[in-house]
Amino acid sequence: MTMPNRSTPGIERNAAPYLHGTEYAALAAVLAAGAQPRFLDVDPTTLCVTGEHVRTALTPATRAVMPVLYGGRPVDLTALRAEFADRGIVVVEDAAHAFGSVTLDGTPVGATGNLTCFSLGPIKNLTCGQGGLIVPRDAEEAERARSLRGLGIVETSAIRAAATSYTVAAAGWREQMSALNAAIGRAQLSGFGVVAARRQQLWRAYRTALSTVKGVRVVDVDVDHAVPAEPHSPHRFEGRGMRSEAGRRAVGRVTSHRLRRRLIPATARSGAAHRSS
């Protein structure tokens, strides 16, 4: 039996420029699948790939395309769907930031027909404390994901509880979410509309406050369609202007706004974060 490869030898966290803005986890997933990652340029105004970036980068060896929905912004690759199908290319969306976001035609991220992965980490749009969600494309993929997260065991725990043996179809991992984490997520879900609206409100407030500050570029997350993730990050105010007096004052204006109790000063890099509680 071949064990899934979980190691990522020789790769440093900041080895690739794009990783400064996003997460090594996306790269780790590619390596864990035994695939060879290839990095693409992104649109500097959104920090996301476009269809054109992807189209020009495809090679005969391409098997999957993994757009990072940076800051929660949906990435629309539907124009390439036919080409992907012809070439046997799968789209795996890194939607870690994008729970609650919708595409231009109003389709929720996760319902677009792609294999989509959300993070439910502590500072994500919807949190369970820790964990994530995979939206598979069909029942077979769902079964495989369930089996892989449970050591490769085929039967559900309910079936196993009533049996004396079980089947291991392939090597897997111990990655089930605990019931405690799931309970947190369910409670969070019931208030998600309020959280989503607040995140959008905060994003707009930061954008307005920073619009006149020299040397600051507000990343465009398409706030009308996105629930901005990690309000300190989709607001990734690029540029040294954030460390200027004017940058600090602008963030201070938002944090002294009536939303004050929801906001806390945070890192030097991003200038501000807000409490998720």
Ligand SMILES: Cc1ncc(COP(=O)(O)O)c(C=O)c1O
């Ligand atoms: C873009 C991106 N992808 C993947 C992940 C990994 O998510 P998790 O920590 O839930 O595994 C993160 C986490 O911050 C992320 O920002």
